[in-house]
Amino acid sequence: MTVRPRKEIHLAAHFPGVNNTTVWADRPSRHPTTTPAGGSPSAERLGGPPSRRPSFGSQIEFASFAHLARTAERGLFDFFFLAEGLRLREHKGRIHDLDVVGRPESLTVLNALAAVTERLGLAATVNATFNEPYELARRLASLDHLSGGRAAWNVVTSSDAFTGENFRRGGYLDRAHRYTRAAEFVATARELWDSWTPDGLPRPFAHRGRHFDIAGEFTVPRSPQGHPVIIQAGDSPEGREFAASAADVIFTRHGTLEAGREFYADVKGRLATYGRAPEDLKIMPGVTFVLGDTAAEAQERAAEIRRQQISPQNAILTLEQIWGVDLSSYDPDGPLPDIDPDPESTLVQGRVRVADPFEVAEKWRTLSREKGLSIRQTVIEASGRQSFIGTPDAIAAELDEFVQTDAADGFILVPHLTPGGLDEFVDRVVPLLQERGAFRTEYTGTTLRSHLGLAESVWKG
Amino acid sequence: MTAPHGRALLHLAAALDQQAAYDAASHVELAQLAERGALDFVTLGDTFARPGLDALAVLSRVAPATGRIGLVPTVTTTHTEPFHVQAAVATLDWVSRGRAGWHIDVSTTEGEARLFGRRHAAPAEALWQEAGEVADAAARLWDSWEDDAEIRDEATGRFIDRDKLHYVDFEGATFSVKGPSIVPRPPQGHPVRIVDATEGPARRIAARYADVALVRVAGPAQVRAIRAELRDTAAEFGRNPDDLRVLAGLTVDLGDGEHAAEPGHGGGGPRQTAQGPLYRGGPVDLAELIAAWHGADAADGFHLTPVEPRRDLERLVNGTVALLQHRGLFRTFYPGSTLREHLGLARPANQYAVAGGAS
Ligand SMILES: Cc1cc2nc3c(=O)[nH]c(=O)nc-3n(C[C@H](O)[C@H](O)[C@H](O)COP(=O)(O)O)c2cc1C
Numbered sequence: 001m002t003v004r005p006r007k008e009i010h011l012a013a014h015f016p017g018v019n020n021t022t023v024w025a026d027r028p029s030r031h032p033t034t035t036p037a038g039g040s041p042s043a044e045r046l047g048g049p050p051s052r053r054p055s056f057g058s059q060i061e062f063a064s065f066a067h068l069a070r071t072a073e074r075g076l077f078d079f080f081f082l083a084e085g086l087r088l089r090e091h092k093g094r095i096h097d098l099d100v101v102g103r104p105e106s107l108t109v110l111n112a113l114a115a116v117t118e119r120l121g122l123a124a125t126v127n128a129t130f131n132e133p134y135e136l137a138r139r140l141a142s143l144d145h146l147s148g149g150r151a152a153w154n155v156v157t158s159s160d161a162f163t164g165e166n167f168r169r170g171g172y173l174d175r176a177h178r179y180t181r182a183a184e185f186v187a188t189a190r191e192l193w194d195s196w197t198p199d200g201l202p203r204p205f206a207h208r209g210r211h212f213d214i215a216g217e218f219t220v221p222r223s224p225q226g227h228p229v230i231i232q233a234g235d236s237p238e239g240r241e242f243a244a245s246a247a248d249v250i251f252t253r254h255g256t257l258e259a260g261r262e263f264y265a266d267v268k269g270r271l272a273t274y275g276r277a278p279e280d281l282k283i284m285p286g287v288t289f290v291l292g293d294t295a296a297e298a299q300e301r302a303a304e305i306r307r308q309q310i311s312p313q314n315a316i317l318t319l320e321q322i323w324g325v326d327l328s329s330y331d332p333d334g335p336l337p338d339i340d341p342d343p344e345s346t347l348v349q350g351r352v353r354v355a356d357p358f359e360v361a362e363k364w365r366t367l368s369r370e371k372g373l374s375i376r377q378t379v380i381e382a383s384g385r386q387s388f389i390g391t392p393d394a395i396a397a398e399l400d401e402f403v404q405t406d407a408a409d410g411f412i413l414v415p416h417l418t419p420g421g422l423d424e425f426v427d428r429v430v431p432l433l434q435e436r437g438a439f440r441t442e443y444t445g446t447t448l449r450s451h452l453g454l455a456e457s458v459w460k461g
Numbered sequence: 462m463t464a465p466h467g468r469a470l471l472h473l474a475a476a477l478d479q480q481a482a483y484d485a486a487s488h489v490e491l492a493q494l495a496e497r498g499a500l501d502f503v504t505l506g507d508t509f510a511r512p513g514l515d516a517l518a519v520l521s522r523v524a525p526a527t528g529r530i531g532l533v534p535t536v537t538t539t540h541t542e543p544f545h546v547q548a549a550v551a552t553l554d555w556v557s558r559g560r561a562g563w564h565i566d567v568s569t570t571e572g573e574a575r576l577f578g579r580r581h582a583a584p585a586e587a588l589w590q591e592a593g594e595v596a597d598a599a600a601r602l603w604d605s606w607e608d609d610a611e612i613r614d615e616a617t618g619r620f621i622d623r624d625k626l627h628y629v630d631f632e633g634a635t636f637s638v639k640g641p642s643i644v645p646r647p648p649q650g651h652p653v654r655i656v657d658a659t660e661g662p663a664r665r666i667a668a669r670y671a672d673v674a675l676v677r678v679a680g681p682a683q684v685r686a687i688r689a690e691l692r693d694t695a696a697e698f699g700r701n702p703d704d705l706r707v708l709a710g711l712t713v714d715l716g717d718g719e720h721a722a723e724p725g726h727g728g729g730g731p732r733q734t735a736q737g738p739l740y741r742g743g744p745v746d747l748a749e750l751i752a753a754w755h756g757a758d759a760a761d762g763f764h765l766t767p768v769e770p771r772r773d774l775e776r777l778v779n780g781t782v783a784l785l786q787h788r789g790l791f792r793t794f795y796p797g798s799t800l801r802e803h804l805g806l807a808r809p810a811n812q813y814a815v816a817g818g819a820s
Contacts, residue, residue: 130545168635212578
């Protein structure tokens, strides 16, 4: 048996914006066991020494984006990542008001970030349902030119009428067609990107398919990467198949060792059908992390962060998202409801739905019963716990293990603070990964494709 | 500040359009040059049909490399999604800290329509009607967050005050938008909207929605007449006409000579060409022309499109602008930091905050 060469870890930074993992309240803890004597703010405990006080900055000012991007570039990350949401989430027919909300438009921010970074890849999440190939291909090619070959597109799909109400297209596209449209969208964009010859001559294109019937001449020459990097995020069999056929990177939620290995094997196994090799598609789960000087300190900080993320109001709300019914009369410090979830509920809009609410409800009730947990404690225990908690050494070893044992090719790190949430990781964990020989010590190329170790895109004129 | 004759100071803007420029560096260089001349703003034209990068992308890339100058990309309204357009323009305002504008334009050709395959080309009248609706919807979406909607109230756990976010429920002839925007209200409240009001169908839309109207005609009397018409129409729409700046649009070829027109190099007034009025002459002649038109009350300022950007912009800044500054007709530094401040335009009130306050 030949020894497999050591895999190099790929790292990316997710700007922590609109979600419930972001800790925005910079308040002293009211939890008796963690309020230090003298009442110094527990916020200090969440992100390191007082000099790095983890106050939540602006989620909208450019300075925040620039700080996180520069930190990621200092850490030699592959790329910086922005999510997208095209309608503000609703809860019980009103705008959801508990989480960070409001964000700028991704491609515009990334073009500005291209001015303050040099090597870092710049990835925008852009919906394939509410855009048109000609315009988006042009905007992505423009970013690739203006950044010198650092553009990526995370292709997401949404066909819900809720989001559609903000667009001309409206809610017309039914769910069954979202991946067929996305696949044809990406294929069409590639035809446009290939319509200029590598030596700079435009040639007319014509595309006629099920979703698009367009023709003309593309206005942008072939960009530095030829084709901007394609990322896919979506977990259904259709989503995985689309990724296997067309994506360079998958952004996944499978962040545990077992789930990661299963997902990794499944997706990489689909590549051969499309004549692709396993290294042609990088699998990068979105993960969170909490560092401490000792394992115990890291655990304590993680627990404190969870309490901040799941306020009493947020605990009830999380429950309502699963049950689909109004639970406002329940006490967050009391027991879970014994009523059944409503599977037809439209209580929550604009959020990815839980697959089987009955199963989740039953699991949570069992957990609560067995451990004697209140609603809030159950939510804290059961939902979205931090992926990696420990000393920098322990986390470096764990990340390495994930990659060397094929649970992932790398990670998209989601800090819980804006914009300084990555500083400590870059200062303390990256050097240890480098010592292990698991991470680059300098950028060897200039394009995102080269950071990711992907082949140059071949011109198919 | 007022200049001689009691007239307000001039406003000056320049186009950065270059042929076949696909790099960031050349755009940054030109914008920095214009900023050195303290110009109000630079524009970058765009259509889906001619070679070039996405203009809003280019000026977003330029934003962090400049500090004061206004940045005005053309973004068309015919084949784009109004919701995306307003979000992108608002974001340009965020990344430039209040220096964004939006040159509103339409796509009239069947060739452009074929690039999208969604609809056929339509008459300019209908397209401008739609552009007006897009401008209206955009303004509502920019107002859909009140300025102080973000509250971070720890006691109730609320990050925002949802009573300060508003559905716009906009129903146009060709599109509808629910809202609110995903982007909080931008620094200028409303980024500056610019419309080329030279042609008939655009003129009413300019009078109704534009902060700056461009008028590309060859003589000061014609500019003055159109300016008067725009101001009257603006008043009919219930606007204060003083909230509308009217800039004369000239293409300029400043040649190679030191001073005045060389033989065969124009001088005197601009002449009408298929691309609009073209002025040929030296930087000093251009300063004379600008001062004369301004003195004749023809326009609030000028939007100049150099035929050879690098050469002409340099001559414009070092020659024409310097001379106008010397005469006290143009600013020597930026007293404000936002494009609205450069133009002397107030930050607009929020239409929903006003309504909310009354109820
Ligand atoms: C890790 C991850 C990140 C995602 N990020 C976004 C996002 O930023 N914006 C968005 O509209 N959808 C996002 N999605 C949703 C997917 O694009 C897709 O609509 C959803 O997962 C349903 O598709 P599926 O049934 O294939 O999983 C994300 C999904 C995953 C798994």
